[in-house]
Amino acid sequence: MASVPTSDIPLFSSVASYREWRRKAYDATQSVGFVATMGALHEGHASLVRRSLAENDLTVVSIFVNPAQFAPHEDLATYPRTLPHDLEVLSLLKVQTTSGVHSPSAVFVPSVYDMYPSGISQNPAEQKGTFVEVKGFGHQMEGTTRPTFFRGVATVVTKLFNVIEPTRTYFGQKDIQQALLLRRMVRDLLLSHPTPENLHIVPTARDPTSSLALSSRNTYLTPAEREHAAPTLYAALNAGRDAWAAGLRKAECIQRARELVQGKTNVLGPDGIEVKLDYIEMNDADSFEVVPENESRTSWEAEVAGRPVLLSGAMWVGKTRLIDNIILGNEASLGVLRP
Structure with a gap:
């Protein structure tokens, strides 16, 4: 623990030390909520932690920059690492519940070796050991331009679930x-901590002025x-959502959304900020497959009994890649929790 900052919240840098703490929670029959992060905490993370504090006896936050979800050309080396700041953010989070004031109970800050005992390379061809793939x-979607990303995410989250053993996440x-x-992975692997029903999705936290989705990047x-x-x-x-609500075909909805981004390319701001669209697409919320071009809201709802559509996109602003999405339809059916 010598390299880990001091904190009022118990910090665990090894699997063994955390598991000893977790056994005590089992013995006391206390529920454990879990929020997995890569650090550089912001209000988006805080909203997840507050939800956990409100719904569980104990709340654990992990901080681990996962090498397996970065492709060789991506920003692993420069990804923001702000552990002292992160611990300060967590120390200020408190939620009043019927049983008293809840604050974060533990922070898990493992080493790369703890999480990948066989070693890890950013190059999937060089990786050895056990990995999880859904x-x-x-x-589809993010996987189109980041083909190894979800393999890395599924692997590290499986490991974290095995260590943390959360009641809810x-x-x-x-x-x-x-x-x-991850909800599908939990179901397919028959995990008990958490169950699929206890993997909750919290609405995107946004900048109150610009509505920009909050992100460490x-x-x-x-x-x-x-x-x-x-x-x-x-x-x-939002332009795409409005077009879908108005009954336009999917192809027209996507075109309206793309035109709004493409119309801004290289003309934004006093210095001609470069804006480059990566993708905007509509996908089935169950299969992630692309919604056919001729579908409309009415025809889609009739064919799939109202299954939601994911309207998502990614774009580059200068050297920064941003992602965002809107759920079209019954978001509660996907496990999205509103206040």
């Missing part, structure tokens, strides 16, 4: 494909990029 659900809607994929944005360009993606998705 076949058929990781190549909480993920943000901003990463909707990730959250739904937002720290990469310059003030001009944040003000003039970053809100464009959410505005585009």
